[in-house]
Amino acid sequence: MDVVTSHVVGPKMDVVTVPPPTPTKSSRHHHRSSISTTTYSPHNPKLKLPLFHTHPLISSKSLQTISPQTTTDSSKSIKRILKKKKIESSTLDILSLMEALYNPIPIDIYTSLVKECTDSGDPHTAIHLHHHIITNIGIKPPLSLINRILIMLVSCGLLENARHVFDLMSVRDFHTWATLFVAYDDNADYAEVARVFVSMVQDLGMQDSEIPVWMWGCLLKACTFSENFHLGMQAHGWLLKLGACGDAVLSSSLISFYGKFKCLEDANAVFNGASRLNMLTWSAKIVGECKENQFSEALSGFKEMGRQGATKESFAISSVLKACGKMLNRKQCGEQVHADAIKLGMVSDNYVKCSLIAMYGRSGLVRDAEKVFEMEENERNVCCWNAMVMGYMHNGMHIEALRFLYQMKEAGMQPQENLFNEVRIACGSVEY
Known part of the structure; x- marks a missing residue:
């Protein structure tokens, strides 16, 4: 209740209204503690939403000179802050500023903050902002804002939180479902x-x-x-x-x-x-034929793909090389595909390189496999190393395979466990 005092000056009475009392220390403490102890998500069991933040935009001195403004004026001022490129104010700072003004935060400000948080991808801020909206907005948020909240949570990697919000929604539109579908x-x-x-x-x-x-x-x-x-x-x-x-x-x-x-x-x-046939359709056809061991059909499709001018991507080349490694005339067809890979500049692709090593190893061309392996030292991955070991083993070069395993471990690579067992057995030793 406002305290009102009056005094008589002549025939008129002036009424002087004293402003509402400033919240006491205890009431502020109660408000802060009620927020700081709120548990929202298993991802962050101890969420705390501080009332004030140390920020160049919001200093204690500036807060002392701020007088309560109307909601419209506050909204405009916050929007100006968000639009300034040179001032990077965080979402939590904006919330703290609005709380300091003791004015309700309008929905359009929340919408701007949600968009800002979506762009930043910060899960900590997303959880705080979502909690602030559901506890302080005062009215039921419109569907458009809830959809934006869903996108924010998904963009910040909070799929479980997004699903929880989705399940609580009584009304959903296509954008609601599409967000969850894509997530x-x-x-x-x-x-x-x-x-x-x-x-x-x-x-x-x-x-x-x-x-x-x-x-x-x-x-x-x-x-x-x-x-x-x-x-x-x-x-x-x-x-x-x-x-x-x-x-x-x-x-x-x-x-x-x-x-x-x-x-x-x-x-x-x-x-x-x-x-219309393009790279995607041709690649899908070739990969399916390779899986069904129809290697001749896959190679024929690969050649026809080139004659029709379709772009050959690394996955199709890799699949055809695997097919060549299992065909009777694998040496001849494999070299042809290798030549195509060189022309297209795809020899350095990890998938293609690994398939080339495996193909030459199966064809008994270990030296050619070694040349491919040694082409780019910095681009080697564990698949290329494993393919080289299997090439040695396939050609009975067990000592070379054992030496290569040592080099592989020295390079920080972890060989496949079955390779260890095969090399142990081949070298006549149970210990390695």
Whole structure:
């Protein structure tokens, strides 16, 4: 209650209103402690939100001269601060400044702070800001702000927190579902990607034509890695109805999907029905044929790929080299692919280099494998070292393999455990 005093001056009475009392030390202490002890997430069990921060923008001297302003004026001033490029004020500093003004923080300021935190990717600040919003906003946040909070949490690597917010939402739109869908895809949780997709279609009642192409591609990738054949077949049926199977990205995804389940006839049908063939579709076809030991078909496809002018990427070259290493005329075809890799400048690629070493080792051309291995010393990885050891072992050069293992350990590389066992047995010693 405000304290009011009055005195009479002539016939008029002047009323002098004393400003509201400054919060006492004890009340401030209570407010601070109530925030600092709040536990929000298992990732950060001891979150503390200090009321004031040491920052050039907010000094104790400046706070003493600040008088309460209207919410509109405060919003404008904070927006000006956020737009200044030369002054880098953190999200927590902004919150502290607004608290010091004893004014409610409007939603548009929260929106700006959420965007700033999303760009920074700081999980600590994201948790503090989210907690501040749900405890101080005073009204139910609009769906647009909640969607932004979801994006912020996902961008800061807080997928569990984002899922918790998602599960508590009573209303969701496409942007809500898409954020969660992409988050699980980025985290390679493909089984959850498939579940989110199905739930989204059911919840929103979406038609096939309303689902963007990129989402179909992610779904097919999820079905491939999670081995969800039934849903992948349904997705193919939906795409056939839409007439979208001719899309190069979707065609390559379908070819990879059928290749995963060893359905090469279906994969070839998709490939032949594609309106445009590019690097993705050709690579998907070649990889599927290599997995099914159809090495001649894979090599023929690789040559045809070049004749049609499609760009050859490292994964396709690596797959064909593995096929060449298992063919009867592996030396001749392997050297041809090696020549292509040199022309395309892909010999230094780790996948290609490792496949070249393995191919020459299987072909009995150990010296050629050594030349590839020694090309770029700084670019060697553990796969290249292991491939070289296996090349020695394949050609009965057990002493060289043993010596190479020592060199490998000296270089800080960890050989495969089965290589240790093979070399021990080959060298007639159980100890190494």
